[in-house]
Amino acid sequence: MSRSNETAPVGFHPGELAVQRQAGVRAQAARLSGMLRPPDLRGGAARFLAERTLAVLTARDYSGRLWISPLTGSPGVLDVIAASTLRVRTAPAARDPLHELPPGQPVGLLAIDFATRRRFRVNGTLTTVDEDGLVLQPDQAYGNCPQYIQRRHLDPGPPAAEGGNGPPVRYATSLTSDQARLIGAADTFFLGTTHPERGNDASHRGGPPGFVRIEGGSLWWPDYPGNNMFNSLGNLAVDSAAALLFADFATGHTVHLSGTAVLEWSPDGSANDEGGTGRRVRFHISSVVDGSGAPRHTPHPVRRPPHRKD
Numbered sequence: 001m002s003r004s005n006e007t008a009p010v011g012f013h014p015g016e017l018a019v020q021r022q023a024g025v026r027a028q029a030a031r032l033s034g035m036l037r038p039p040d041l042r043g044g045a046a047r048f049l050a051e052r053t054l055a056v057l058t059a060r061d062y063s064g065r066l067w068i069s070p071l072t073g074s075p076g077v078l079d080v081i082a083a084s085t086l087r088v089r090t091a092p093a094a095r096d097p098l099h100e101l102p103p104g105q106p107v108g109l110l111a112i113d114f115a116t117r118r119r120f121r122v123n124g125t126l127t128t129v130d131e132d133g134l135v136l137q138p139d140q141a142y143g144n145c146p147q148y149i150q151r152r153h154l155d156p157g158p159p160a161a162e163g164g165n166g167p168p169v170r171y172a173t174s175l176t177s178d179q180a181r182l183i184g185a186a187d188t189f190f191l192g193t194t195h196p197e198r199g200n201d202a203s204h205r206g207g208p209p210g211f212v213r214i215e216g217g218s219l220w221w222p223d224y225p226g227n228n229m230f231n232s233l234g235n236l237a238v239d240s241a242a243a244l245l246f247a248d249f250a251t252g253h254t255v256h257l258s259g260t261a262v263l264e265w266s267p268d269g270s271a272n273d274e275g276g277t278g279r280r281v282r283f284h285i286s287s288v289v290d291g292s293g294a295p296r297h298t299p300h301p302v303r304r305p306p307h308r309k310d
Contacts, residue, residue, distance in 0.1 A: 013195060014238070015234035015238035016233075018234070018237050019263065020230055023228070023279070039083075039138050039141035041082075041083055041084065042080060045141060048118065048143075049079075049086070050075060050079065052077070052078050052111040055077075056069065056110050056192075057071055057108070058201060059101050061098060061102075062102055065258050068245045069097065069098040069245065070092075071092065071109075076089065077089045086124075086135070087134075088133045091129065095291075096256075097258070103127060103128055105126050106126070107199070109122040109136060110122075110203060112204060114149060115153045117146035118143065118149075119143065119144045121144060125137045144204075147226060148207055170290065171288070172287070172289075172290070179290060182246055183212055183214060184210060185209050185210065187206060187207060187209045189206075191203045193236055193239070193261075194235055194239050195238055217285050222274040223263070224277065233279075240260040240261060242261035243259075253290075255288065255290055256289040257285055260283070260284050261281055261284070263279060264282055266278055
């Protein structure tokens, strides 16, 4: 399942191109295609990654189901050891759906700093899972714009208990009332998507509290204006598999969702066009994991960025 960044396809894939064309932003996106060249993680990228204490990882468990999970640790937990090699000196916690995830698979990693509203994507192959953590060989690595990142200062708290002490992972097919309240109040979540040739991707979504709606066994959220690359939505245009991660930053409580998602188009300015783009995403729940044991964070007061809808 491993891939070399010397042979990985370069440029936008057909799903991304299709969404760009329908959105009418093909020319704007084309100017960013150089970001998709094989990466060199040294220099500024290495310094940014080395300072991070929080990242999220999109991968598949041993059953093949897609999940997105948190990775936390002290600065240095994300360590660039070569131009195309990233050592992650941790792994998904015990009782996380990606605990003991299989190597040799495509993965997507997003490192994020809420305080400075910066994020950096690394997509590639998980080559190693060992007692020291994970090793990734990137095919793509690039920064994203700060839009919709809610500014907050997160101090890593005590790590979650490891090993077999405590309850096992509990899978469900619907949300509890507590999970629904956490999701309904969220101003942030993380989205995992996949592509049969380009592999997995991890991205961030943000908006005003309550921007994610729950309707029966599905969720939906407006798609706000972004960088016009449409990495996540382009993946969904080809493969509907998706994963969501919600977190209560005051308690460390997390809710993982795995299922399918579809991009819905509506006329600009219609009642369904809350994001001002004519797009929203609907996610159908297949599996839920609650309280995966991610390390807790203690937030300082949130400073919300201006919320653009134009």
